[in-house]
Amino acid sequence: MSEHNLDVLVIGGGPGGYTAAIRASQLGLSVGLAERAELGGVCLNWGCIPTKSLLHTADVMREAMTASELGLEISKPKFNLKKVVKRSRDVAAQLSGGISHLMRKNKISVFVGDAMFQDKNTVTVGDDTIIADNIIIATGARARNLPHIQADGDRVWDARSAMTPTFMPKKLLIIGAGAIGVEFASFYNTLGAEVTLVEVMDQILPAEDSEIADLAKQSFIKQGMEVLTGTGVDEVKVTGKTLTATIGGKGRKFDAAILSVGVSGNVEDMGLEAIGVEVDRGFISVDEYQQTSVDGVYAIGDVAGVPCLAHKASHEGIIAVEGIVGEMPHPLNKERIPGCTYSHPQIASIGLSEAQAGERGEIKVGRFPLLANGKAVAVNDTEGLIKTIFDASTGELLGAHMIGPGVTEMIQGFAVAIGLETTEAELMDTIFPHPTLSEAMHESVLSAYGRTINF
Amino acid sequence: MPREIYLVKVGMSMTEGMVSEWFIPDGAQVKKGELVYALETEKVNLDVDAEYDGTVKHLVEVGVTLEPGDVVGYIFEAGEDIPDTLAGSPAAAVAEPVSEPEPAEPEPVAVPQPVVSAPSAVSAPATSGDGHVKSSPAARRLAKELGVDYTRVMGSGPGGRIVEADVQAASQSGAAAGVPARMATGPEPKASPLAKRLASERGIDLRSVRGTGPGGRIVQSDIENAAVSGSRAGGAVAPAAASGPQAGERVPVKGMRKTIASRMHHSLQESAQLTMDMEVNMEDAVKMRTSLVEEWANEGVKPTYTDIVIKAVAKALQAHPMMNSQFLGSEIVLMSQINIGMAVALPEGLVVPVVRNVNQLSIKELARETSRLALAARDGTLGLDDYADGTFTVTALGMYGVDSFTPIINEPQSGIMGVNRIYDGVEWDGDKPVKTKKMNLSLTWDHRAVDGAPAAEYLVEVRNLLQSPVRLLV
Numbered sequence: 001m002s003e004h005n006l007d008v009l010v011i012g013g014g015p016g017g018y019t020a021a022i023r024a025s026q027l028g029l030s031v032g033l034a035e036r037a038e039l040g041g042v043c044l045n046w047g048c049i050p051t052k053s054l055l056h057t058a059d060v061m062r063e064a065m066t067a068s069e070l071g072l073e074i075s076k077p078k079f080n081l082k083k084v085v086k087r088s089r090d091v092a093a094q095l096s097g098g099i100s101h102l103m104r105k106n107k108i109s110v111f112v113g114d115a116m117f118q119d120k121n122t123v124t125v126g127d128d129t130i131i132a133d134n135i136i137i138a139t140g141a142r143a144r145n146l147p148h149i150q151a152d153g154d155r156v157w158d159a160r161s162a163m164t165p166t167f168m169p170k171k172l173l174i175i176g177a178g179a180i181g182v183e184f185a186s187f188y189n190t191l192g193a194e195v196t197l198v199e200v201m202d203q204i205l206p207a208e209d210s211e212i213a214d215l216a217k218q219s220f221i222k223q224g225m226e227v228l229t230g231t232g233v234d235e236v237k238v239t240g241k242t243l244t245a246t247i248g249g250k251g252r253k254f255d256a257a258i259l260s261v262g263v264s265g266n267v268e269d270m271g272l273e274a275i276g277v278e279v280d281r282g283f284i285s286v287d288e289y290q291q292t293s294v295d296g297v298y299a300i301g302d303v304a305g306v307p308c309l310a311h312k313a314s315h316e317g318i319i320a321v322e323g324i325v326g327e328m329p330h331p332l333n334k335e336r337i338p339g340c341t342y343s344h345p346q347i348a349s350i351g352l353s354e355a356q357a358g359e360r361g362e363i364k365v366g367r368f369p370l371l372a373n374g375k376a377v378a379v380n381d382t383e384g385l386i387k388t389i390f391d392a393s394t395g396e397l398l399g400a401h402m403i404g405p406g407v408t409e410m411i412q413g414f415a416v417a418i419g420l421e422t423t424e425a426e427l428m429d430t431i432f433p434h435p436t437l438s439e440a441m442h443e444s445v446l447s448a449y450g451r452t453i454n455f
Numbered sequence: 456m457p458r459e460i461y462l463v464k465v466g467m468s469m470t471e472g473m474v475s476e477w478f479i480p481d482g483a484q485v486k487k488g489e490l491v492y493a494l495e496t497e498k499v500n501l502d503v504d505a506e507y508d509g510t511v512k513h514l515v516e517v518g519v520t521l522e523p524g525d526v527v528g529y530i531f532e533a534g535e536d537i538p539d540t541l542a543g544s545p546a547a548a549v550a551e552p553v554s555e556p557e558p559a560e561p562e563p564v565a566v567p568q569p570v571v572s573a574p575s576a577v578s579a580p581a582t583s584g585d586g587h588v589k590s591s592p593a594a595r596r597l598a599k600e601l602g603v604d605y606t607r608v609m610g611s612g613p614g615g616r617i618v619e620a621d622v623q624a625a626s627q628s629g630a631a632a633g634v635p636a637r638m639a640t641g642p643e644p645k646a647s648p649l650a651k652r653l654a655s656e657r658g659i660d661l662r663s664v665r666g667t668g669p670g671g672r673i674v675q676s677d678i679e680n681a682a683v684s685g686s687r688a689g690g691a692v693a694p695a696a697a698s699g700p701q702a703g704e705r706v707p708v709k710g711m712r713k714t715i716a717s718r719m720h721h722s723l724q725e726s727a728q729l730t731m732d733m734e735v736n737m738e739d740a741v742k743m744r745t746s747l748v749e750e751w752a753n754e755g756v757k758p759t760y761t762d763i764v765i766k767a768v769a770k771a772l773q774a775h776p777m778m779n780s781q782f783l784g785s786e787i788v789l790m791s792q793i794n795i796g797m798a799v800a801l802p803e804g805l806v807v808p809v810v811r812n813v814n815q816l817s818i819k820e821l822a823r824e825t826s827r828l829a830l831a832a833r834d835g836t837l838g839l840d841d842y843a844d845g846t847f848t849v850t851a852l853g854m855y856g857v858d859s860f861t862p863i864i865n866e867p868q869s870g871i872m873g874v875n876r877i878y879d880g881v882e883w884d885g886d887k888p889v890k891t892k893k894m895n896l897s898l899t900w901d902h903r904a905v906d907g908a909p910a911a912e913y914l915v916e917v918r919n920l921l922q923s924p925v926r927l928l929v
Contacts, residue, residue, distance in 0.1 A: 362745075394649065394652055394656065395649070420647055421648060421649035421650060422649065
C-alpha cells in the first residue's frame with residue numbers, strides 16, 4: 001500500500017490517455033497513468049493498428065491477384081490465416097512496447113489495475129492510492145451489443161474476435177456498416193469469404209457524404225459482396241457450426257457473423273456516480289476544455305463522446321492538459337476532424353457532407369474523378385472521386401470527401417488547409433506535384449469554381 | 456494678443472478654400488458663437504462661428520483662395536490696441552517657423568459649426584481650452600509620416616502640447632488618443648485567409664481583433680466573436696476588444712454620442728414619422744448580385760445587398776420626387792439631386808456618409824463609392840464634404856438577422872429605408888411551397904410631407920425594382 005501525490009493522473013493508456021500524460025510531463029507536471037490492460041488501448045492493440053496489418057495483407061493479395069494486368073505472372077496467392085493474424089498481433093505488441101518506453105522516457109508512473117475514485121482527487125489502483133489535483137478519464141469505449149444479438153466469441157464475433165479468427169468463414173454476415181464493419185467486410189471479402197453486409201440506415205458508412213457512400217457500395221457489390229441497406233437483422237441463432245440469421249423476415253445461413261454496431265463508453269465501475277460526474281447516454285459530458293461536471297476531473301476520447309476516433313482522443317488530451325496549466329487552447333472543432341476507412345476502395349473525409357453544408361447556406365461543390373488522373377491510370381487504380389465543398393460567399397472549405405487509392409494519406413492536405421483556414425483562392429494557387437493522385441484534390445477545388453483543367 | 460481666425464479644414468480631402476462672405480464687417484464686434492464668415496470649398500459651403508468675443512479684423516478679402524489653416528483675420532479682445540490695417544500677407548502669417556523650438560504660430564484647428572448642409576454625425580475634434588493645438592515640430596513631422604491628423608490628437612506635453620509620443624500613441628491605438636477614433640495605421644496583423652475574407656465581408660478591421668491562434672494569429676472564431684460582441688454592444692460591428700463600457704460604469708454623453716442623441720431626439724420630436732414594412736422577393740436580386748460579384752471579382756469590386764437597395768431606392772426616388780424632399784414648415788422643397796446617405800456603424804457611434812447623385816451611378820460605380828466611404832468612415836478620414844447634402848438615407852441591420860425596425864429620419868430629409876435580413880421564405884407555386892429568398896424593407900417617412908398612400912406607392916416601386924433587378928442595370 002503506497003500513496004502518491006501527483007499533479008495529474010490519467011486513467012486509461014490509450015492514444016488519448018498516453019498523449020495527455022506525455023503533454024502534461026512536457027509542461028512540467030508530475031504525472032501518473034493507470035491502465036488495467038495493455039498500454040496503447042483498443043486502438044493500438046485491438047483496433048486501428050492490428051486491422052491495418054490485416055488490411056495490408058488483403059491489399060497485397062489483391063494486387064497479386066491483378067498482377068497479370070501489369071504484365072506480371074504470379075501464381076494465385078494463398079494465405080495462411082494463422083500467420084496473417086500472428087503478424088497483426090506482433091505489430092500491436094511491438095507498438096505497445098513502444099508506449100512503455102515513452103512512459104519511462106517522460107517519467108510517467110504507470111499503475112496497473114482498475115481505477116476507482118474515492119473522492120474527486122483520490123483514486124485507488126490496486127494497492128496504490130493516488131492523490132492528484134487533476135484527473136483525466138480516458139477509459140475509452142467497447143463494442144456495443146444489440147438487445148437481441150450478443151457477441152459470443154464463437155460464431156458471433158465482436159471486433160476483437162474478428163481480428164483473431166481461427167478459421168476462415170465461407171459465408172460471413174456483417175451487422176453494421178460503419179467504418180469497422182466496412183473494413184472487416186473488405187478484409188474478409190478479399191480473402192475469399194462471401195460477405196453479406198447489412199446496415200439498418202439508408203446508406204453504408206452513415207457518417208460519410210451520401211454520394212461517396214453510394215460509390216463505396218457500388219464498388220463493394222462489384223467486388224462480390226452483398227450489401228443490404230435500410231435492413232435490420234431480426235434474430236441470430238447458432239446451432240453447432242451454423243449460424244442462422246433472420247434478415248428481412250427470411251432465414252439465412254452463415255458460418256459466422258461480425259457485430260459492428262458502434263461502441264459505448266467505459267463509464268462503469270470506477271465510482272463516477274459517487275463523485276458526481278455526469279454521464280449522458282453512456283458517455284461523460286464535458287465542456288469545451290474537456291472538464292466534466294466535477295471541478296478538476298476531465299474526460300477525453302471515446303468516453304467523452306463521439307466521434308470515437310484515436311486522433312480526436314489525443315487532441316482532446318492535449319486540450320485538457322493545456323487547459324489545466326492555464327494555456328488557452330482552442331477547443332476542439334468537431335467539424336475539423338478527419339475520418340478514414342481503410343477498405344478497398346479507401347474512404348477519407350473531413351468537415352460537412354454536401355447535404356449538411358447545403359442546409360447552412362449557399363455552397364459550391366467540386367468533383368474530380370480519378371479516372372481523369374494520370375497517376376491513377378498509371379498505377380491501374382482509377383476507381384475514385386474527390387469531392388470538395390465550399391461556402392459560396394466566404395470560400396471556406398466546408399468539407400472534403402474522397403474515395404479511392406491513397407485517400408487516407410491525402411486527406412491531411414485538406415485537414416491542414418482547413419486548420420489554416422485557407423479559402424479556395426490559396427488552394428487554387430497551390431502547386432501540386434505531378435504526377436500524383438493529389439492533383440485530383442487540386443482539380444476538385446478548381447472544379448468547384450468551374451476551372452478544372454483535366455476533365 | 457489678438458486671436459487668429461483660421462480658414463477651417465473640413466475633411467482630409469480639402470486642399471483649398473476661401474472666405475465667400477464676411478458676416479461680421481471689418482472692425483465690428485462679434486460674440487463667441489456668432490457666425491463670422493462663410494467658407495466655400497470645392498465641395499461644401501458652411502458657416503464658421505467665432506470662438507471668442509471681441510473685435511473682428513479682416514486679413515483677407517472675400518474670394519481669395521487659401522489653404523486650410525491659413526489665417527483669415529483676427530479677433531481683438533477688449534482693451535487691446537487695434538491697428539487700422541493688419542500687416543503682413545496671408546502667406547507670411549502662416550509661414551512655417553523654421554528655428555523656434557515652439558512654433559510662433561499656433562497650429563490651425565478646425566471647429567466648424569456647420570449650419571447649412573449639416574453633417575449628420577460629425578464630432579468636434581479635441582482641442583485644448585483656448586481652441587489652439589500646440590504641437591512639437593517633431594510631432595508634426597511624425598504625424599505627417601504616419602498619416603495622423605494631429606489636430607485631433609490629445610497632447611500630453613506641458614499645457615496640452617502634442618509631443619511625438621502622443622502622435623505615436625494615436626497612430627497605434629486610434630480611439631484612445633483622438634476623439635474621432637482612427638484605426639491604427641500599422642501593418643495588418645497575422646490572420647488566416649478565411650479570417651481576412653470574413654473580416655472584409657463584415658467590415659471588421661483586423662487591427663481591432665484579438666487573435667487567439669498560434670502566435671496571436673487571427674482565426675475564423677476570432678472574427679465571429681468580434682462580430683458577436685460588436686452586435687451585443689449595440690450596433691458597432693467593429694471592436695472585439697473587451698475595452699468597451701463595463702456594467703456599472705457611467706459613460707459621459709459627449710462628442711459623437713451627444714450629436715447622435717440630440718439629432719435623433721430632435722428628429723422624433725419635430726417630424727411626424729412612421730414606418731411600414733414590405734416583403735420583397737429577393738430571388739433575382741440575389742442571383743444578380745452573385746453574378747456581379749463573380750463578374751467583377753478581378754477588379755476588386757464587390758457590390759453588397761445594401762448597394763443594390765441604395766440603387767433601387769434612388770431610382771424609385773426619381774419617379775417619386777416627393778419622397779426626396781425636405782419639409783421646411785411653410786414649404787416642401789423637392790431636392791434636385793438624389794444623394795443617399797448610408798449609415799455606417801463605428802465603435803464610437805453611427806456616421807452617415809453620403810453617396811452623391813446615385814441615380815447617375817452604375818452599380819459598379821456605386822459599389823466603389825460605398826466601399827470607399829465605408830473604409831474612410833472606419834479609418835476616420837471622411838471629409839465634411841463626404842457627409843454633406845444627403846437627401847435620403849439607407850440603413851441596414853440585416854447582418855444581425857433583423858427582420859423589421861423603425862429607422863429614424865435623418866433630418867431634414869423625409870425618408871429613410873431600413874434594410875433587413877435576407878431569409879429563406881416561401882412563394883406559392885399553385886399549392887406547392889417554393890423556397891424563395893425574401894427580405895423586408897422598413898420605410899420610415901415624414902407624414903408632414905407625404906401621406907401613406909404615396910409613400911406605399913414609393914415602397915412598391917422599390918420592391919418592384921428589387922424584384923426585377925435588371926432594371927437597376929439600365
